Amino acid sequence: MTQVENKQATSDTPFVAIDKIVSLCKRRGFVYPNSEIYGGVAGIYDFGPLGVELRNNIRRYWWWSMVQLHDNVVGIEGAIITHPRVWEASGHVENFVDRLVDCKNCKRRFRIDHLPPENVVQNKCPVCGGELTEPRTFNLLMETYLGVVEGERMKTYLRGEACQNIYLDYDNVLKSSRMQIPFGICQIGKAFRNEVTPGNFLFRQREFEQWDLQFFVHPSEMQQWFDYWKEKRFEWYKGLINHKDRLRFRAHGPDELAHYAKQAFDIEYQTILGWQEWEGIHWRQDWDLSRHSLYSGQDLSYTDPNTKERYIPWIVETSGGVDRTFLNLLIDAYEEEPDPAGKESRTVLHLHPTIAPVKVAVLPLQKNKEELITTAKGIHEKLKRLMVAQYDDVANIGRRYRRQDEIGTPYCVTVDFQTLDDSTVTVRERDGMTQVRVHINELPMYLLERVTWH
Ligand code: GAP
DSSP, X not given: OOOOOOOOOOOOOOOOOHHHHHHHHHHTTSEEETTGGGTOOTTOEEEOHHHHHHHHHHHHHHHIIIIITOTTEEEOOOOSBOOTHHHHHTTHHHHOEEEEEEBTTXXXXXXXXXXXXXXXXXXXOTTTOOBBOXXXXXXXXXXXXXXXXXXXXXXXXXXXXTTHHHHHHHHHHHHHSOOOSSEEEEEEEEEEOOOSSOBTTTTBOSEXXXXXXXXXXXXXXXHHHHHHHHHHHHHHHXXXXXXXXXXXXXXXXXXXXXXXXXXEEXXXXXXXXXXXXXXXXEEEETHHHHHHHHHHOOOOOEEOTTTOOEEOOEEEEEEEEXXXXXXXXXHHHEEEEOOTTSSOOEEEEOOOTTTOSOOEEEEESOTTOHHHHHHHHHHHHHHTTTSOEEEOOSSOHHHHHHHHHHHTOOEEEEEOHHHHHHSEEEEEETXXXXXXXXXXXXXXXXXXXHHSOO
């Protein structure tokens, strides 16, 4: 498979502080706090003009890799609200809980599973050493109500994990497509959790987006497909990042497995916050289809068309977060490069060109030369039909390059005096800051080859 491969070398560069990413995101229009004029809501964010472009690129690349390139995988898009019985069957009403303690002294709140073991044993706050309260249990599902008349309203939930729609639609997909086991269903969609300790910017939110593959197999082939997708997903993330040594697998211990999983591996990425989960690969076995068969009374077993064997398919799940990908890619890409001439350092996002929100900026060398402006605007008009392109003639050329570096634009096209003589432009590449001359007629193909995946 030809796919995105970010070529930046692995390095010992220090971890970037999350505050720098938060500040860049706000300043340049990637991410804003939700309802900011009312003081904001913890764990909920909006995405700005550059953020939405970046998210769309990340989503499209996942869809292309998972659905378009696999003949045995199809996609769906399910609703956020489902029948409330779904969440009883899934086990979330009973098991989707966090256990919390509060510090009696500093009033900080902690999830027990996030505390160092010695603090749990000694019942001590990890920040101030104060005494902790008895643990309390909270369910993470977000409740909502359908209907308008009091007394007739039905309580249900915003989906706590997006993948449930896939089990609900599994039988419809089988009957309406030509899929046979082994096959997979993909979905990208919002999930909602009443996280009691949201934080670390986009890392733990209350409204977020997940991408899931649920791959349905015969039990005898479970191990083989589990291994296949585990490797595939690891390589996918590795291809997108610069710091390849900051990615690893971690197996879940028996005490941390989710209620539906018999085995699980996290793909983890290392940041200033330590090693953190990016995506989970879960051995869900027959949990989901058995439970939904039981609770709905519908038989969700599968009959092999060749052998006539009847069985409940087992499921390999790969479940990751669009928002964590967004955040990790920004962290991975961010660099403050010292200027060799000892002047201003440059902030640059080494995002892969195919993922970068803006692909190219078209810049006339000077603003006061009419011919340069007209030519640059003409080039911009053509390029913007093919890719996200910006036109910028404000400030000196160095400043404009820096502005584009900071948002990760991989190429800047400069229209200069030579352009007026021979119809070539300067194409400046973001990471190495190298410059080549390209004929205007060849520019679209030159850029498309470098900014699209294929
Ligand atoms: N269906 C399985 C499932 O939901 P999970 O480990 O709870 O598993 C999968 O979630 C992925 O969703 C995580 O690896 C993470 O990338 C993302 N995710 C989970 N909770 C999140 C939150 N509160 N905020 C942002 N992303 C989250």
